[in-house]
Amino acid sequence: MSEFIKPELVCPAGTPASLRTAVDAGADSVYCGFKGPTNARNFPGLNFTKAELSESVKYAHDKDAMVLAAINSFPTAGRTDIWKKSVDDAVELGIDAVIIADIGMAKYVAETHPDQRLHLSVQAGASSPEAINFYVERFNVKRVVLPRILTVPEIKRVHDAIDCEIEAFVFGNIGMMAEGRCSLTNYVTGISTNMDGVCSPASHVDYEPDEEDGLTTRLGDFAIDCISCGETAGYPTICKGRYDTAHKKNYYAFEEPISLNLTRLLPDLMRAGVTALKIEGRQRSRAYIRSVVSAFRDAVDAYAAGDEPDITELIALTEGHKETQGAFKSKSWR
Numbered sequence: 448m449s450e451f452i453k454p455e456l457v458c459p460a461g462t463p464a465s466l467r468t469a470v471d472a473g474a475d476s477v478y479c480g481f482k483g484p485t486n487a488r489n490f491p492g493l494n495f496t497k498a499e500l501s502e503s504v505k506y507a508h509d510k511d512a513m514v515l516a517a518i519n520s521f522p523t524a525g526r527t528d529i530w531k532k533s534v535d536d537a538v539e540l541g542i543d544a545v546i547i548a549d550i551g552m553a554k555y556v557a558e559t560h561p562d563q564r565l566h567l568s569v570q571a572g573a574s575s576p577e578a579i580n581f582y583v584e585r586f587n588v589k590r591v592v593l594p595r596i597l598t599v600p601e602i603k604r605v606h607d608a609i610d611c612e613i614e615a616f617v618f619g620n621i622g623m624m625a626e627g628r629c630s631l632t633n634y635v636t637g638i639s640t641n642m643d644g645v646c647s648p649a650s651h652v653d654y655e656p657d658e659e660d661g662l663t664t665r666l667g668d669f670a671i672d673c674i675s676c677g678e679t680a681g682y683p684t685i686c687k688g689r690y691d692t693a694h695k696k697n698y699y700a701f702e703e704p705i706s707l708n709l710t711r712l713l714p715d716l717m718r719a720g721v722t723a724l725k726i727e728g729r730q731r732s733r734a735y736i737r738s739v740v741s742a743f744r745d746a747v748d749a750y751a752a753g754d755e756p757d758i759t760e761l762i763a764l765t766e767g768h769k770e771t772q773g774a775f776k777s778k779s780w781r
């Protein structure tokens with residue numbers, strides 16, 4: 448046996464069908480959101496009505512899996528009732544934890560539903576012990592989802608100085624480390640990642656054939672990439688477009704289309720005190736969810752048993768078959 452406690456595997460569920468798939472593939476918990484602007488993945492075709500979430504909670508609980516409700520976008524003045532109702536509905540449905548980013552919503556949960564388990568979303572951007580302890584002391588937060596800007600030794604230092612659990616992203620999409628603070632999409636589309644829950648909405652994406660059988664990708668009025676014939680391309684977000692700058696032509700000025708993959712770092716993360724491993728991807732297909740969750744289930748179980756897992760399948764599931772360990776090893780930005 449290994450020297451660390453087996454962590455919770457926290458998996459994405461964009462739809463009721465994805466939730467069932469993740470649970471059946473071995474998720475310890477799934478995270479999901481209501482339809483509407485209250486969560487950070489407010490895409491058409493995704494998310495849950497109250498009735499769907501009720502059924503899904505029952506399904507998960509029957510299989511000993513937990514359901515975490517992400518209510519983690521930022522309400523604006525005059526619209527807070529929508530967020531409060533989502534919290535009330537989640538509590539009524541017996542959700543295992545509410546994931547909150549906005550400090551006002553944290554206060555609302557703590558005061559209105561003091562027995563409800565509360566997690567602090569990555570969107571809150573709390574990365575120092577002082578910030579995290581503030582939420583723990585004031586709002587009884589039980590877990591913090593750390594921004595993807597910390598190294599393993601930094602996570603260990605945070606762990607040693609806080610009084611709540613740590614959840615860390617280990618696989619999936621990686622942005623430019625602007626957790627909860629990215630305004631790129633607002634600039635181009637007028638729709639906010641932080642307040643509307645939408646980055647690079649499909650309604651604003653357009654592909655124009657060019658003269659060389661390629662495609663120019665547009666978001667709003669801006670060309671953000673040119674894709675050659677036969678080239679693979681991910682979903683067009685602004686941070687992963689190719690641009691001409693004063694110094695260089697046609698390159699990924701912010702970030703490459705690449706996936707975070709920390710599988711090899713799992714033992715280090717567990718030793719550092721991470722107790723929940725989060726897989727990104729509520730917008731992904733059921734086939735993807737099944738493959739990634741199963742592979743991580745096997746990897747976590749193998750590491751926890753002191754064995755070495757085979758992770759080749761996970762590499763095949765990365766965006767463009769390219770992986771990074773982000774700020775943990777590969778990137779200099781933070």
Ligand code: SF4
Nearest residue numbers: 622623629646684686
């Ligand atoms: S533009 Fe990139 S960094 Fe900003 S919210 Fe979208 S995916 Fe994240």
